[in-house]
Amino acid sequence: MTDAAPTTIDEFRSRLASVTDGLPKRLRQCADYIAANTDRIAVSTVAELASGADVPPSALMRFCQILGFSGFSEMQKLFRDAYAPGWPDYTTRLRNLKDSGAGSPSALLAEFVEAGRLSLEQLAKSADETALSQAVALLARADTLHVVGLRRAYPVASYLTYVLEKLAVPAILHDHAGRLDHRHALRPSDACIAITFAPYSDETLSLAQDARSRGLPVVGITDHLTSPIARLSSVVLTVPEVDFGAFRSLSATLALSLALAVAIGTARG
Template sequence: MSPSTDKKAPTNVTQVLERLDALSGTLPKRLDQCAVFTRQHLHLIAVSTVSDMAREAGVAPSVYMRFCQALGFSGYSEMQGLFRAQHTAFRPAYDERLATLRPDLSDGAGRLLADFAEAGHKSLMSLANTVTSEGLEAVARALAEAPLVHLIGMRRAFAVVSNMSYMLGKLEVPMVLHSDPGRLGSPAAVGRGHAVFAATFAPFSQETLDFARAAKERGALVYGLTDEESCPLSEFADGLLVAREGEVAGFRSLIASLALTTALAVAVGALRDDD
């Protein structure tokens, strides 16, 4: 018989966390197994099917559905809808992420490396579902034809555009890497006909968005890299590449983003060399 609850379904992620913590240790073995896995991998809910979640938790899909009902949801779809609505805005604090990792850390750093390697592999495989050859070719050609390429990315995205800057520099592609320290990055340096490549990941950098929008208003072509199709760049960018990164307890690497932008930089260099 399916577990029942007279509780209303949670209406936000915080309430889900509170419900999970309250139920911890009180559920039947298989449902508690689902609870432990879900508490450690909340960010998979928005992008995974019930079969995916069940498989990773080590239970049957029907068991995971009963777990969702134990939380107060009518089923997995209702729970997933809540997480999708808040996916781009919700990121756990770093101390919370570490807390979810502590049980795994008892197996040593090697287990952590294996988990990140597996997440990275899945990220690379997912590129085929989010980036087409034609889309990548169009962005590469536009950057190759621009007299000057401007690169912008804040916080964790800065590692992506700075690596891209290194690659383009070695390939002798005219470019400018805009950086946040000292507010040196300025859209006033962007001219008509220039190309801007902006990288920003959920929950999205307002500084990057403002820079890209201002550059667009100045007559530049704007292309972007993000992890969500709903990124505000999609409202005005001339092209958008999407690279979703796998997660380990909320920690994301940059494996897919670095592979994608490295390929893009090499393609830009090759196209300019052909011309």
């Protein structure tokens, strides 16, 4: 109760977690609200936070003291010092880039950077952890992984295959080079990763279909749960990719693919 005040945000979080249980009703409301709105501490007043937590200001004051601070101000100082908004000089710079005129290379770069960043943020927010774990489990116990992705999904498919290979996971990239078809390489103990975005590529769907009818598990990486690949897949991973102009950044898709590959590599030991 009279411990020293947390001096870092990580310390703050663990203190918060350790103190939350065994707190009376009102103080618990404070703890819950603060945990869910940690980011607003730096820019709010006691009254604002208290009303958000639906408690009187005095309750919130007491709560700050329970965490070890002398009062609200001391707690706020921690967050104000650490405050680095999602736009330090980064946003300023983006703005400068864009200001150099619509259509200029710099402005385009700014747009694509922004599209990539948004995609990644949305991925973090919307990623389905359960599906991801299922996909890893499924793919980790397969012998060989068959990766397919064409057109704009091709860079992802090729990188995924590259990383899998580096991790000593047997993987075949079905790239349709020379219209050669390796679908007879699909063995029942294998698994398939199919990547496709609207407009969905027939060749990709066809390979997934083939894998499915041979009894291979199929993991689909696509843009929506309504994508045609969904019906063919055992597990579907959706990626909310933000386009700029007609082109998608692929940042989110690559991040997801990398995570998938490394998780598979780890699971296989």
